[in-house]
Amino acid sequence: MNSDKLLEDLESLVMNASKMPFTNKKMVEEEEILQIIDDLKASMPAELEQAKKVLAEKEKIVADAQRHADSMVAQAKDYIAKLTEESELVRQAQEHANQIILNANTSSEELKSSSVTYAGDVLKYVESTLEKTLTSIKSNRESLLQSNKKSSNK
Numbered sequence: 001m002n003s004d005k006l007l008e009d010l011e012s013l014v015m016n017a018s019k020m021p022f023t024n025k026k027m028v029e030e031e032e033i034l035q036i037i038d039d040l041k042a043s044m045p046a047e048l049e050q051a052k053k054v055l056a057e058k059e060k061i062v063a064d065a066q067r068h069a070d071s072m073v074a075q076a077k078d079y080i081a082k083l084t085e086e087s088e089l090v091r092q093a094q095e096h097a098n099q100i101i102l103n104a105n106t107s108s109e110e111l112k113s114s115s116v117t118y119a120g121d122v123l124k125y126v127e128s129t130l131e132k133t134l135t136s137i138k139s140n141r142e143s144l145l146q147s148n149k150k151s152s153n154k
Contacts, residue, residue, distance in 0.1 A: 003043050010036045 013033060017026035 003040055003047055006036055006040045006043060010040075 010033070013028055013036065014026065017028040019026050
């Protein structure tokens with residue numbers, strides 16, 4: 001029998017006991033009370049053992065839940081660390097790519113400027129050479145014309 005039922009029986013026994021005249025006292029059957037007390041003593045260890053089992057099971061469930069929660073927190077931290085690391089890698093790669101583009105643009109501008117300067121120098125050289133050649137041709141032509149005039153005048 002469980003202790004709640006036994007306590008109810010004990011209460012009922014006291015409540016239904018007959019009163020002693022002119023006092024607040026009641027008369028109860030000693031054998032009945034002793035029997036209920038013996039039954040309570042007998043049921044208590046079993047109920048205490050059951051309560052201990054329930055408490056142990058509760059502690060096991062709480063410990064499992066705590067381990068599970070710790071595992072989930074660790075996984076979340078790992079995931080955040082990975083995202084942060086990937087984000088940092090992406091940022092570094094973007095920064096590196098931007099630097100490469102900047103270097104390429106700078107090199108391109110320098111190359112373009114050098115090419116224009118070189119082409120200008122080549123054209124100036126060609127122009128100078130052509131001017132010299134043209135001057136030489138004019139001089140040779142004039143010389144030829146003068147030599148022809150002298151030979152015609154003779």
